[in-house]
Amino acid sequence: MTFMAMPERGRFITFEGGEGVGKSTQLARLAEYLRAQGIEAVTTREPGGTPKAEKLRAALLSGRIAALGPLAEAALFSAARADHVDALIAPALKRGAWVLCDRFADSTRAYQGGRGGVEPGALALLEKAAVGDTRPDLTIILDLPPREGLARAAARRAEGEGADRFEGEDAAFHEELRQAYLDIAESEPERCCVVNAAAPAADVAETIRQLVQVRLLAPTAQAAQ
Numbered sequence: 705m706t707f708m709a710m711p712e713r714g715r716f717i718t719f720e721g722g723e724g725v726g727k728s729t730q731l732a733r734l735a736e737y738l739r740a741q742g743i744e745a746v747t748t749r750e751p752g753g754t755p756k757a758e759k760l761r762a763a764l765l766s767g768r769i770a771a772l773g774p775l776a777e778a779a780l781f782s783a784a785r786a787d788h789v790d791a792l793i794a795p796a797l798k799r800g801a802w803v804l805c806d807r808f809a810d811s812t813r814a815y816q817g818g819r820g821g822v823e824p825g826a827l828a829l830l831e832k833a834a835v836g837d838t839r840p841d842l843t844i845i846l847d848l849p850p851r852e853g854l855a856r857a858a859a860r861r862a863e864g865e866g867a868d869r870f871e872g873e874d875a876a877f878h879e880e881l882r883q884a885y886l887d888i889a890e891s892e893p894e895r896c897c898v899v900n901a902a903a904p905a906a907d908v909a910e911t912i913r914q915l916v917q918v919r920l921l922a923p924t925a926q927a928a929q
């Protein structure tokens with residue numbers, strides 16, 4: 705009888721922060737770097753990432769769900785997440801790929817929990833149901849004054865994208881959102897790193913590469929010896 709060696713589980717990295725802070729830009733750069741190291745890097749986003757979750761994305765970002773209130777939004781973001789984890793993220797990690805995800809459960813904590821006011825106990829239950837054991841190994845929180853992030857998002861819109869449901873919220877919403885992310889980072893320092901996103905994109909990318917090197921690549925190499 706022959707036994708197949710199980711591949712080592714891949715690493716799960718999430719990118720978080722307010723609107724226009726540079727999450728997609730940095731995710732793409734890190735994926736390119738990892739691929740150059742011979743690592744299979746799967747890139748994905750939330751809400752979305754699978755056909756079913758992308759359908760929920762369209763409804764959530766259209767603003768049509770907003771009238772139902774933040775608890776309903778949290779439940780639907782979590783429903784999309786459950787499918788994304790089961791159908792894409794967990795299988796990729798299991799086969800040894802690294803998964804890079806643009807937003808994940810911290811977005812629900814920050815957007816629906818912060819100003820949305822959904823009770824932390826309810827959010828924790830939804831998160832456990834959707835995420836299970838598929839928790840990020842590293843979460844990069846890109847931090848930028850909301851004015852700058854919204855200006856970047858507006859410039860991107862001028863290139864053809866529409867404003868989404870949350871870009872239209874007031875300045876206080878975006879300030880509270882920033883603080884909510886900083887609070888998450890403070891409460892889970894072993895998982896989260898706050899990165900100054902005001903620097904040029906190439907500098908931010910270098911900082912992120914160093915973090916990944918120290919936190920994920922170096923320990924993996926040591927374990928293999």
Ligand SMILES: Nc1ncnc2c1ncn2[C@@H]1O[C@H](COP(=O)(O)OP(=O)(O)O)[C@@H](O)[C@H]1O
Pocket residue numbers: 722723724725726727728729730856857859860901902903904905906908
């Ligand atoms: N460090 C940076 N400095 C200036 N502009 C940036 C930087 N990073 C990204 N951008 C630009 O800002 C806009 C928003 O970036 P994006 O990566 O789409 O943000 P997010 O995914 O967080 O919404 C894009 O037009 C992008 O080219």
Ligand SMILES: Cc1cn([C@H]2C[C@H](O)[C@@H](COP(=O)(O)OP(=O)(O)O)O2)c(=O)[nH]c1=O
Pocket residue numbers: 721722723724725727749750751765781807808809811812813815816857868869870871
């Ligand atoms: C994943 C997730 C996203 N959101 C919000 C944040 C964003 O405004 C929006 C996703 O849009 P997206 O286009 O991914 O964000 P960005 O403007 O940063 O590029 O949905 C939540 O409110 N809760 C969640 O759980």
